Amino acid sequence: MKILALISYTLRELASKATLYVLAGISTIIIIFMLLGLSSQVTGDSTVATMFGIPVTPPMPVNDIEKLIRLLEVGLADGLFSGIVIFGVIATAGIIPSIMDRGTIDLYLSKPIARWELLLGKSLGAVAVVFLNILYFLGAMWLIVGIKIGIWNAHLIWAVFQLTFLFACLFCLVLLLGVVSRSSALPILGAFLYLLVVGAILEHREQSLYRISENVIYRGILDGLYYLLPQLSALKKSVSDQIMGNAFDWKPFVQSALSAATLFLGSAAVFSKKDF
Amino acid sequence: MHAITSDSLSKTYRNGLAKRKEIKALQDFSISVEEGQIFSLLGPNGAGKTTFIKILLSLVHPTAGHASILGQRLPSVHVKERVGYLPENHRFPTYLTAGQALKLFGQLSGVRHSKLKTLIPHLLRLVGISEWQGTKVKRYSKGMMQRLGLAQALINDPQVIFLDEPTDGVDPIGRKEIRDVLLNLKQQGKTVFLNSHLLSEVELISDGVAIIDRGKLLKVGSVHELTTTDSQYQIGIGTTLPESFRAEASALLLKLAYGVDGVTAELKNNDELNRLIDLLRKHRVEILSIAKKRSTLEESFLNLIKREAAQ
Numbered sequence: 001m002k003i004l005a006l007i008s009y010t011l012r013e014l015a016s017k018a019t020l021y022v023l024a025g026i027s028t029i030i031i032i033f034m035l036l037g038l039s040s041q042v043t044g045d046s047t048v049a050t051m052f053g054i055p056v057t058p059p060m061p062v063n064d065i066e067k068l069i070r071l072l073e074v075g076l077a078d079g080l081f082s083g084i085v086i087f088g089v090i091a092t093a094g095i096i097p098s099i100m101d102r103g104t105i106d107l108y109l110s111k112p113i114a115r116w117e118l119l120l121g122k123s124l125g126a127v128a129v130v131f132l133n134i135l136y137f138l139g140a141m142w143l144i145v146g147i148k149i150g151i152w153n154a155h156l157i158w159a160v161f162q163l164t165f166l167f168a169c170l171f172c173l174v175l176l177l178g179v180v181s182r183s184s185a186l187p188i189l190g191a192f193l194y195l196l197v198v199g200a201i202l203e204h205r206e207q208s209l210y211r212i213s214e215n216v217i218y219r220g221i222l223d224g225l226y227y228l229l230p231q232l233s234a235l236k237k238s239v240s241d242q243i244m245g246n247a248f249d250w251k252p253f254v255q256s257a258l259s260a261a262t263l264f265l266g267s268a269a270v271f272s273k274k275d276f
Numbered sequence: 277m278h279a280i281t282s283d284s285l286s287k288t289y290r291n292g293l294a295k296r297k298e299i300k301a302l303q304d305f306s307i308s309v310e311e312g313q314i315f316s317l318l319g320p321n322g323a324g325k326t327t328f329i330k331i332l333l334s335l336v337h338p339t340a341g342h343a344s345i346l347g348q349r350l351p352s353v354h355v356k357e358r359v360g361y362l363p364e365n366h367r368f369p370t371y372l373t374a375g376q377a378l379k380l381f382g383q384l385s386g387v388r389h390s391k392l393k394t395l396i397p398h399l400l401r402l403v404g405i406s407e408w409q410g411t412k413v414k415r416y417s418k419g420m421m422q423r424l425g426l427a428q429a430l431i432n433d434p435q436v437i438f439l440d441e442p443t444d445g446v447d448p449i450g451r452k453e454i455r456d457v458l459l460n461l462k463q464q465g466k467t468v469f470l471n472s473h474l475l476s477e478v479e480l481i482s483d484g485v486a487i488i489d490r491g492k493l494l495k496v497g498s499v500h501e502l503t504t505t506d507s508q509y510q511i512g513i514g515t516t517l518p519e520s521f522r523a524e525a526s527a528l529l530l531k532l533a534y535g536v537d538g539v540t541a542e543l544k545n546n547d548e549l550n551r552l553i554d555l556l557r558k559h560r561v562e563i564l565s566i567a568k569k570r571s572t573l574e575e576s577f578l579n580l581i582k583r584e585a586a587q
Contacts, residue, residue: 005383009369016371106363107428110333111384112356275289275336
């Protein structure tokens, strides 16, 4: 009940901020655009996908058009990923530092709730908000494509949970930075730095950083960092493969789940030792 | 049973780059508070009052010593089910109304949803802000925030209530209302632990008082014990003092202060008191009353702090 209360009030807190409305607004514009514009024309055995009556594909057999639509869905999921990273991180990065403010944390911690429960409840609230945004966008896309083109790609619904998981992993990093720094700016900077620079460098460390030194400890640290942090690029690729109906790779999910759990436990350990 | 006990509780904060700078916020602090009392902890700013409460509520980890609430050794999450706390300068989430804020903290306290429906309007009425239940907290004045904070502290019907400067920013009528709430809680058998700078208010309602300075416990006792001075007597007289009495008293090295309605005497022991009485009788001064002089809590507090600073 306590965790549920925290989730519910975190949803309310985030609903009072404008950031996620921007993401929801962009999603709505794309949904309306697709809803009004997307349709298909069936001629014999072939189908043409159109936007506002203009064919956007040559006449194709139904199987091929399905592949094309899936590519479109991958593009939408990729776009959504960028939206989640930008707006989701900005909107949620402050929720942990804000409860650590003097006068606020006193109210929370004087209640019969463990510190890790407080972190968990607030984190789940942040993830729930992003989940609702992803569900809104991809759920609407799934319905529009299904109703208008007749292609019901269940993999797109599965991607809702995968993208939410991806955000949850990223949020664990944001959480740790927030708990350590008590600031909302540093977690945002850290998350973007990780996504744009550190994550990419670590992923391609064998072609780049390995060349600096052959020292075993140095390379061990690089490998350790790579496995300690969530593997977001690999996760994103797995989501795309999954939407396309290709073989699904569980490895980055398992590694990222372990990494997220480690980051959360680290955050809880730091949080539990703090004096307020 | 004791509602609160602390045994040699200490807290040292370490600051600076290498954490070399030490601030001893609490030093070997040991007190016991009986159940059903209103107990006040007094001290100047930075004396360690809030640190003590925060240790009891596990907001701050002690460096040494231990404490318990209602017989349960701390830290304990479960004991907080029976504890309420009004922090100093508390900040409610500004996006919530008073009703929503109380619901959140009620749920976190483990109060059932059905009970909260009746409890929230009752508490808001009790603290005098029921007409503001649906207004966002960000529109509240300091006094209204204090009242809401008090309602929040009572949301789980606690046995022990910690209040840190509860009347801060509250107008005189509001202060009286809060005092009445606290006295009512005492009548219900609840223990109220108060941190306050308003010594005149503390004096009005407290059963027990402890004085703390620079993390050390200076004195603990009832308000009566703390305000009664062993060496000073107030002697009421019915006739004017003759000049010859004053001269003789001065020759006997008695420390006397003369007022309109009598004499205040600072005496070392009962012998000096008897000598003074003999002297008054000798000069045919009518003695109406003899009583140990009582100072206000504020006077006692200031004297104690001054003495401590001089040492």
